[in-house]
Amino acid sequence: MRKIGCMLLSLILILNFSLVTALARPEWPKDTGVQSEAGIVMDIDSGAVIFAQDIHSLRAPASITKLLTALVVIEHTKDLEAQVTFSRDAVYNVESGSGNKFGLDTGDSMTVxxxxxxxxxxxxxxxxxxxAEYVAGSRSAFVDMMNEKLKEVGCVDGSQFANPSGLNDDNQRVSAYDMALIARAVFQNPLALEICSTKRAFIPATVNNPEGVSCSIEHQLVKNNENPDSEYYFPAAKAGKTGWTSQAGQTLVTYAEKDGRRLVAVTLKSTEKTHYSDTMTILDFAFKRFKNARVRDNEIEYVTGTEPVLIDGTAYEPSELMFDEAAVITLPEDARFTDAEKSLETKLPQKHPKGAVARLNYIYNEREIGSAWLLSTGQNTVDALATPGELTGNDGSEAGNTGAKAEGALHSSQFKIPRRMMLAAGILVCFGLLSEAGIIILRKKRRKERERQNELRQKRRARLAEIGFTEEEFDRLLEERRRRRDEES
Incomplete structure (x- = not known):
């Protein structure tokens, strides 16, 4: 008996160890770095921070400031073909030695x-x-707009700007994290992305350039993304902005896109001109070691099953709920979607999508990796088909008034009863047709929903089979998580 007991104990320990190993989350890869003082890679679609090195310290930004300037200008300008005239202050009130590309002078004019x-x-x-002067009337007023934009994009590190150009100023500082949030907003704006990905443009005649002049982008990774012979060849680099001042050193912002994934990289304070190699290193790391998973294709809680889902005091059928199509989370390459922890947020911000009833937030090893809006399709309103009382008023006064008007218009008592009967019959026929149409629509929606539910169940079974779970085991695991969450709260 003792031998049997030892064998059983060993078997239990082996099974428990195997289960723990199977459920363990892979570590978040961190085996890279930058020679610049700070660096970050952020996924544009999920908002997840993939790589981070000293991302919350404030540093001088230099000319990557102009990304924020471009975004504010674009958001507050209706006509990009409107003319902008250069004032003397705009041309000459700059830091000594900061340069004047193409010798612009007072009175020069070009479009926005x-x-x-x-x-x-x-x-x-x-x-x-x-x-800045064109949009806000003065540089100081424009700077106020820039700093207001920082709040809108969610900057948290106390970043602030003092001028639209990025020239040295002790009051102009940004963290790598806040700069990534700014760049994310810039590259999510289609027009701003178009401007920042342009490689070459023609500038019309000015006082000192009567024939006009052609200019090309200074960002070497973007400039050489189709040149395999260049040391800066990085095909995924699509847009960005360079920066340098004596205080900031080299700074760089890069937008990269590959295999449907969109990333932004920021490096601050490179003093050895490593900003390009640093950027290529961390972007390559992010593309190779991480992946995005679409929430709608993987999340099964709240949107499947037959039991009503209670959200902030309102019950929804799972068939009434869906996740927004674009929502993704970012995971290590060898991690599973089910490795992510999640929490339901029911107190929604003022700006949220139409139909949103909650937001599902995802965490992986203490990192925020994305979120998804939970939307109501509003199908519960289909079952409440209108009744005659609802169409005519609770007291039927509208129908009565209509009958009285029709009766008065006839001026003949012999038609009173037939007309009323005809009116009543007409109303009944209309309601019959409306009801029949509603039933047909409802049946079609329910049939489509059944097909969608069957497809989701099949996908669920396939996903669970891949990770070695039966549906019963996985449901039990979810129930245990809910119970622990309730106990903790």
Missing amino acids: RECLNLMVLQSSNQAANAL
């Missing part, structure tokens, strides 16, 4: 789009100043 091209591609401080 041309100014944006000159500012982003060639980092023209004069173009940044002129755009």
Whole structure:
């Protein structure tokens, strides 16, 4: 008996160890770094921070500031073909030695789009100043708009800007994390992304350039993304902005896209000109070691099953709920979707999608890796088909008034009863048709929903089979998680 007991105990320990090993989450890869003082890679679609090195310390940004300037200009300008005239202050009130690309002078004029091209591609401080004056009337008023935008994109590290160009100023500082949030907003704006990915643009005639001049982007990874012979060849690099001042050193922001994934990388304070190699290293790391998983294709809680789902005091049928199509989470390459922990947020921010009833937030090893809006399709309203009382008022007064008007219009008592009967019959026929149409629509929706549910169940079984679970085992695991969550709360 003692031998049998030892064997059983050993078997139990082996099974428990195997289960723990099977359920263990892979570690978040961290085996890389940058020679710049700070660096970050953020997934644009999930918002997850994939790589981080000293990302919350404030540093001088230099000309990557112009990304924020471009975004504010684009968001507050209706006509990009409107003319911008350069004032003397815009041209000459700049830091000594900061340069003047193409010798711009007082009275020069070009369109908003041309100014944006000159500012982003060639980092023209004069173009940044002129755009600020055009949009806000003065640089100081424009700086207020820039700092207000920081709040809108969620900056948390106390970043602030003092001018639209990025020239040295002790009050102009940004963290790598906040700069990634700014860049994420920039590259999610289609027009801003177009400007920042332009490689070459023509600037029309100015006082000192009567024939006009062509300018090209300074960002070497973007400039050489189709040149395999270049040391800066990185095909995924699609847009970005360079920066340098004596205080900031080299700074760089890069937007990269590969296999449907969109990333932004920021490096701050490179003093050995490693900003390009650093950026290639961390972007390559992020593309190779991580993946995105679409929530709608993988999440089965709340949207499957037959039991009603209670959200903030309201009960929903699972068939009434769905996740937004674009929501993704970012995971290590060898992790599973079910490795992520999640929590349901029912107190929604003021700005949320139409139909949103909650937001599902995902965590992986203490890292925020994405979120998804839980949307109601509103199918519960289909079952409440209108009744005659609902269409005519609770007291039937509207129907009565209609009958009285019809009766008065006839001026003949002999038609009173037939007309009323005809009116009543007409109303009954209309309601019959409406009811029949509603039933047909409802049946179609229910049939489609059954098909969708069957497809989701099949996908669920396949996913669970891949990770070695039966549906019963997985449901039991979910129930245990809910119970622990309730106990903790």
